[in-house]
Amino acid sequence: MAYKISDDCIACGACAAECPTEAITEGDNKYVIDAEKCVDCGTCAGVCPVEAPKAE
Numbered sequence: 022m023a024y025k026i027s028d029d030c031i032a033c034g035a036c037a038a039e040c041p042t043e044a045i046t047e048g049d050n051k052y053v054i055d056a057e058k059c060v061d062c063g064t065c066a067g068v069c070p071v072e073a074p075k076a077e
């Protein structure tokens with residue numbers, strides 16, 4: 022299980038700054054989550070203005 026960022030992402034970077042495991046990095050058109058590092062805490066979903074991170 023890991024969170025995944027949908028295409029709704031507007032690349033604001035808020036989630037990357039809050040992720041406790043630094044699992045989130047900037048991708049080509051949106052931010053992406055490294056499933057190997059994600060610990061399913063949900064923090065990214067909580068800070069995202071467009072609810073782009075979803076639990077898989």
Ligand code: SF4
Binds near residue numbers: 039040043061064074
């Ligand atoms: Fe990081 Fe938590 Fe979001 Fe996973 S659920 S990407 S660990 S903030």
Ligand code: SF4
Binds near residue numbers: 033034065073074
């Ligand atoms: Fe994208 Fe939401 Fe993360 Fe901002 S907080 S970079 S909109 S997923």
